[in-house]
Amino acid sequence: xxxxxxxxxxxxxxxxxxxxxxxxxxxxxxxxxxxxxxxxxxxxxxxxxxxxxxxxxxxxxxxxxxxxxxxxxxxxxxxxxxxxxxxxxxxxxxxxxxxxxxxxxxxxxxxxxx
Amino acid sequence: xxxxxxxxxxxxxxxxxxxxxxxxxxxxxxxxxxxxxxxxxxxxxxxxxxxxxxxxxxxxxxxxxxxxxxxxxxxxxxxxxxxxxxxxxxxxxxxxxxxxxxxxxxxxxxxxxx
Numbered sequence: 001x002x003x004x005x006x007x008x009x010x011x012x013x014x015x016x017x018x019x020x021x022x023x024x025x026x027x028x029x030x031x032x033x034x035x036x037x038x039x040x041x042x043x044x045x046x047x048x049x050x051x052x053x054x055x056x057x058x059x060x061x062x063x064x065x066x067x068x069x070x071x072x073x074x075x076x077x078x079x080x081x082x083x084x085x086x087x088x089x090x091x092x093x094x095x096x097x098x099x100x101x102x103x104x105x106x107x108x109x110x111x112x113x114x
Numbered sequence: 115x116x117x118x119x120x121x122x123x124x125x126x127x128x129x130x131x132x133x134x135x136x137x138x139x140x141x142x143x144x145x146x147x148x149x150x151x152x153x154x155x156x157x158x159x160x161x162x163x164x165x166x167x168x169x170x171x172x173x174x175x176x177x178x179x180x181x182x183x184x185x186x187x188x189x190x191x192x193x194x195x196x197x198x199x200x201x202x203x204x205x206x207x208x209x210x211x212x213x214x215x216x217x218x219x220x221x222x223x224x225x226x227x228x
Contacts, residue, residue, distance in 0.1 A: 009154065034216065043116065043204055043219030044157075090157060099215045100145045100164050100208070104157035 002027045004091050004105035012111045013081045021076040021108045023091030032099060033074040034092040035065055038107070044090060050074060061085070081112045117141040120205050120220035127195065128228050135190040135223045137205030145210045146188040147217065148180060151202040163188060164210060195227045 003026045013019040025031060032051055036044040048059025055067045065076045074091060088109050094102040118139045127133050137146065148160040162170035163182040177199075179191040188205055202224050206217040 004156070032215070036217070036219075041221065043118070043120075043206070043221045044217070045116070045219070046216045049216060092157075094215075099212075100147075100162050100210045101159065101170055102147075102217060103159060104149075106154060106156040 002031075002093050002095065002101070002103040004093050004103055006089075006091055006105035006108045008108050009106075010109045010111060012113060014113050015083055016080050019076075019078050019081045019085070019110065019112075021089050021091075021110060023074045023076065023105060024072050025074060025091070025093045026072065027093055027095060029095055029097075032094045032096060033065070033067060034094075034102070035059065035063070035074075035076050036090045036092060036104075038088040038090065040087075047076075047089075083112045083114050086110055086112045116218045116220065118205060118207055118218050118220040120203075120223050122223060123221065124224045124226075126226045126228065127192070129195060129197075131195075132191070132193040134192065135203055135205075135225075137188040137190075137220055139186055139207040139218070141207060141209075141218060143207035143209045143218070144185050145208045146182060146185070147206040147208075148188070148190055149204040149206065151204055151222070157204075161190075192225075195225075197227050200225055200227045 005024045034049045035047040038044045050067045058064045088107045090107045092104045145164045150158040161180040181189040202222045204222045205220045
């Protein structure tokens with residue numbers, strides 16, 4: 001069965017500092033991996049995805065994520081945080097033969113301190 | 115605006131009521147989803163419809179009954195709910211079978227069961 005773990009409920013980062021939001025996954029086979037963001041009173045919005053190829057994936061708003069197969073991780077990163085990055089971030093996984101079954105983690109609240 | 119519209123935005127119902135949630139997408143997607151979002155829990159995949167056929171029922175209690183009359187519309191019929199069913203219910207859609215697969219979410223229905 002697929003599963004996603006986001007070990008941190010909340011991450012606090014000072015504005016201008018680099019940020020990392022952690023994600024590990026468990027799946028049989030080669031995964032599709034995703035990050036989504038949720039702002040207050042909104043649904044989730046797609047940030048980036050890893051399908052195959054280069055392990056470093058670049059996405060919206062300056063975010064990037066690194067796929068590490070040996071550690072089964074897909075951490076979200078940004079070199080310099082903005083206050084507007086404060087939101088709830090979700091990691092997700094699916095399999096290529098079941099791309100209609102996308103499983104999410106519990107989310108990590110990112111709080112950027114001015 | 116994501117192209118996925120959910121109504122109503124808020125719903126308060128008693129345990130003996132019957133109500134329905136509605137979701138509509140005009141993105142030409144073939145798959146539609148219901149997710150349940152509760153605080154500090156993983157986003158829970160409830161149902162998936164792919165080309166109007168149900169492809170996933172994630173052990174959801176029978177008091178939740180989905181309906182997908184066509185690829186653009188998805189309903190969630192609710193009856194005799196419990197207070198623990200109070201949550202944000204999110205609808206999403208996607209085009210499957212493509213490396214570009216990603217979910218587009220509605221803003222959700224905040225459900226309170228009294």
